[in-house]
Amino acid sequence: MASGTGDLCLVNGQPVGQIPVGDRGLAYGDGLFETIRVSQGQLTLADYHFARLARDTARLRIAVDVACLTAEASELASQLGEGVIKLIITRGAGERGYAPTNGPATRIMLSSPLPPYPAERQEQGVVLYPCTTRLALQPALAGMKHLNRLEQVLARAEWQAPFGEGLVCDMLGTPVECTMSNLFVRSKGVWVTPEMDQCGVRGVMRDYLVAALAGQGEPVKQRPVELPELLDSEELFCCNSVFGVWPVAGFMDRTWIPGSFTRQAQALARRVLM
Incomplete structure (x- = not known):
């Protein structure tokens, strides 16, 4: 397949x-998936993606x-050149009923071009809906990127342009994440990112930035x-692991100007995605 073309x-x-x-x-959403950015024929953040999958x-x-x-996935990335690979793992085929089967897992890989996100989201930021x-709240599934994403589907259906993302809370009204990305908050001079022990997706870009920021003297607290x-x-x-870092420019009646600490995080993300 020619580099960067087709699905x-x-x-x-x-x-x-x-x-x-x-x-x-297909029957129960019994499985997981990874969305991996491909750059110059290489899987980006591969160690993080496959560690989460394992x-x-x-x-x-x-x-x-x-x-x-x-x-x-590496072979497919070398053919794709630039784009995105979606890796889906299911428990495989089984008999009717919820009881888990012990047969071989099904693995599915889909390739596609990079999403055409507007360039200004990197520089000017996005407004959250x-x-x-x-x-x-389900601790048994918290953090997983499992196949049942109906909550995200419903949340994403709520907003359109000019919003660039939507903020999603848990049943208690506590902010957890955005519809397709994780959230970092600069509070009293320290980065904080919501815990993923009750719900939400523990993103690989989130995990990478927690480690990379700490390595630059900016430890990140993980708490509500x-x-x-x-x-x-x-x-x-x-x-997230496809677009990297978008500054948040507005939410409700509050506005922000992208600051130096956010630009630092953007630079760290570009280091592994480009």
């Missing part, structure tokens, strides 16, 4: 494979060969962030 789908390593109608990913397939008791997945959809603290913050940004 490609692999199922269990074969182009345009077939997925059984009894696959548990951790969370173990939590769900889905047996996968992470080394095999890494090799397949206050989503009314709430995240259910209440709405008044967010509104009183000095700087605010959202991040």
Whole structure:
């Protein structure tokens, strides 16, 4: 396939494979996925993506060969050149009913071009929409990027342009994340990012920035962030492993100017995505 062109789908390593109608990913959302940016034919943040996949397939008791997945994804990345690979792992086909099966997992890889996000989001930032959809509290699934993303679908349906992202809270009204990204808050001179122990997705860009900022003398606290603290913050940004870091320029009646600490985080993100 020519570099950076077209879409490609692999199922269990074969182009345009077939997925059984009894696959548990289709029937129950019984599986996980990773969205990996490809730059210059290489998987970005690969160690973080595959570490999360290994951790969370173990939590769900889905047996996968992470080394095999890494090799397949790397080969696809070399063909793609620039773009995005979506890696989906399901528990595989099973009998009718909720009882988990012990058969082989299904692995699906989809490639696509990079999303055409407006360039001004990097420089000027985005305005967040206050989503009314709430995240259910479920510690057994907290942090996972599992296949059931209906909460995010409902939250994303709430807003359109000129908003660039939507802020999502838990059932208690505590800010957790955005619809497709994690949140960092500069509060009293320190970075804080919401914990992912009750709900939400523990993003790989989030984990990378926690480590990278600490390495530059800016440790990040992981704890709950209440709405008044967010509104009183000095700087605010959202991040994911595809677009990197977007400064937050506004939320409700509050506005921010992208500051030097957010620019530092952007530079760290560009270091691994470009």
